[in-house]
Amino acid sequence: xxxxxxxxxxxxxxxxxxxxxxxxxxxxxxxxxxxxxxxxxxxxxxxxxxxxxxxxxxxxxxxxxxxxxxxxxxxxxxxxxxxxxxxxxxxxxxxxxxxxxxxxxxxxxxxxxxxxxxxxxxxxxxxxxxxxxxxxxxxxxxxxxxxxxxxxxxxxxxxxxxxxxxxxxxxxxxxxxxxxxxxxxxxxxxxxxxxxxxxxxxxxxxxxxxxxxxxxxxxxxxxxxxxxxxxxxxxxxxxxxxxxxxxxxxxxxxxxxxxxxxxxxxxxxxxxxxxxxxxxxxxxxxx
Amino acid sequence: xxxxxxxxxxxxxxxxxxxxxxxxxxxxxxxxxxxxxxxxxxxxxxxxxxxxxxxxxxxxxxxxxxxxxxxxxxxxxxxxxxxxxxxxxxxxxxxxxxxxxxxxxxxxxxxxxxxxxxxxxxxxxxxxxxxxxx
Numbered sequence: 001x002x003x004x005x006x007x008x009x010x011x012x013x014x015x016x017x018x019x020x021x022x023x024x025x026x027x028x029x030x031x032x033x034x035x036x037x038x039x040x041x042x043x044x045x046x047x048x049x050x051x052x053x054x055x056x057x058x059x060x061x062x063x064x065x066x067x068x069x070x071x072x073x074x075x076x077x078x079x080x081x082x083x084x085x086x087x088x089x090x091x092x093x094x095x096x097x098x099x100x101x102x103x104x105x106x107x108x109x110x111x112x113x114x115x116x117x118x119x120x121x122x123x124x125x126x127x128x129x130x131x132x133x134x135x136x137x138x139x140x141x142x143x144x145x146x147x148x149x150x151x152x153x154x155x156x157x158x159x160x161x162x163x164x165x166x167x168x169x170x171x172x173x174x175x176x177x178x179x180x181x182x183x184x185x186x187x188x189x190x191x192x193x194x195x196x197x198x199x200x201x202x203x204x205x206x207x208x209x210x211x212x213x214x215x216x217x218x219x220x221x222x223x224x225x226x227x228x229x230x231x232x233x234x235x236x237x238x239x240x241x242x243x244x245x246x247x248x249x250x251x252x253x254x255x256x257x258x259x260x261x262x263x264x265x266x267x268x269x270x271x272x273x274x275x276x277x278x279x280x281x282x283x284x285x286x287x
Numbered sequence: 288x289x290x291x292x293x294x295x296x297x298x299x300x301x302x303x304x305x306x307x308x309x310x311x312x313x314x315x316x317x318x319x320x321x322x323x324x325x326x327x328x329x330x331x332x333x334x335x336x337x338x339x340x341x342x343x344x345x346x347x348x349x350x351x352x353x354x355x356x357x358x359x360x361x362x363x364x365x366x367x368x369x370x371x372x373x374x375x376x377x378x379x380x381x382x383x384x385x386x387x388x389x390x391x392x393x394x395x396x397x398x399x400x401x402x403x404x405x406x407x408x409x410x411x412x413x414x415x416x417x418x419x420x421x
Contacts, residue, residue, distance in 0.1 A: 184375075191371030198391055225383045229374040231367060231390035 083143025175208030207238030337368030
C-alpha cells in the first residue's frame with residue numbers, strides 16, 4: 001500500500017509545529033528583540049496550516065503551480081515583513097529550513113518501517129521546501145530593495161531644499177553628486193518655488209558638489225537656462241578652484257552664466273541687481 | 288477662424304494666450320503680431336503665456352521667431368509667466384529663446400519693457416547733452 005504523504009503530515013501537524021517551534025527557539029539566531037515568541041508561533045502556525053492544507057500527493061512535486069499561490073503569498077508576506085523588521089538573510093533562511101527539518105523528522109519516525117517510501121517522501125518534501133526557500137530569499141531581497149528605494153527617494157526629496165534668503169532671492173544649496181534625475185528634481189523644485197514666491201533671483205550653490213564633469217556642467221547650464229525662461233536670473237556660486245580648473249580643462253563654456261566664488265558674493269551681486277543696499281549702522285558718528 | 292487678440296497699450300502690444308496653441312493659430316499670431324508692430328510702431332511686445340501648459344518645438348520656435356522679428360522691427364519682446372513644466376520642456380528641446388526677454392509676471396514684464404524703452408530713449412539725449420557741453 002502506498003502511504004499518502006500529505007495525509008500523514010496533516011495528521012501529524014501538531015507534532016510538526018511543536019518540533020519546528022522547538023528548533024526555532026533553540027536556534028542561536030533567534031531574535032526575540034524583533035519578534036516575540038507568541039508572534040513567531042502564530043506566524044509559524046499560519047504558514048504550516050496553509051502549507052499542509054495545500055499539499056496533496058499529486059501536487060507535492062509542483063511547488064510552482066497555482067495551487068500553491070496561498071502558501072507563496074504567506075511566505076512572501078513573512079519574508080518582506082522580516083526584511084523590513086531588520087532580520088538578517090541567515091535568520092530568515094533558518095526559519096524556513098527549520099520547517100524542512102521538522103517535516104523530515106516526522107517522516108523519518110513515521111515511515112521507518114518502509115525505507116523505500118521514506119526516501120521517496122523525503123525527496124519530495126526536500127524539493128518542495130527548497131523551492132519555498134528560494135522564494136523566501138527572493139522576496140526577502142525584494143523587501144530590502146524596497147526599503148533602499150524608499151530611502152533613496154527620501155534622500156532626493158530632502159537633499160534639494162530651496163531657501164528664501166531675502167525677498168525675491170532664493171538659494172539652492174546642492175550637496176552631493178548631480179546626476180540627471182537629481183537635476184530634474186532640483187530644477188523642478190527651483191522653478192516651482194520661483195513661481196510660488198515670485199522671486200527674480202536664484203543662487204545655485206555648488207560648494208557641496210564633489211566633482212563637476214561635462215555632464216554635471218550641462219545640467220547646471222540647463223537649470224540656469226530654464227530659470228531664465230521663467231523670467232528669473234540665476235547665479236552659480238561656490239565654485240572651488242579645483243572645479244574652475246576642471247571646467248576650463250574640459251572646455252565648458254560658462255561665460256554666459258554669472259558665476260561667483262562664494263555664496264556671500266553671489267548674494268551681494270543679487271542685492272546689486274535688485275537695487276538693495278546692505279550697510280553697517282554707523283554708530284554715534286554725529287555725536 | 289480663431290485669432291488671438293492683440294491689445295495695444297500705448298507704445299506696447301499686449302498678447303495674452305489663454306488657450307492652448309495649435310500650429311495654425313501660432314503661425315497666424317506670428318503674422319498678425321508683426322503686422323501690428325509695423326502698423327502701430329510699437330516699441331515693445333509683451334506675451335503672456337501663463338495659461339499655456341503644453342508646448343512643442345514648433346511653439347518654441349514661433350516664440351523665438353516673434354522675438355527675432357520684433358527685434359528687426361525695433362521692438363523688444365518679453366515673454367512672461369512661463370510655467371515651470373513649459374520651461375523645462377523648452378530647455379530639454381534645446382530652445383533657449385535667446386532673443387527674447389523673460390519676466391515672472393505681467394507686472395514685472397511691463398516694468399522690464401519700460402526700462403528697456405526708456406534706456407534706449409535716453410541714451411541719444413545724454414549724448415546730445417554731452418555734445419552741447421563740449
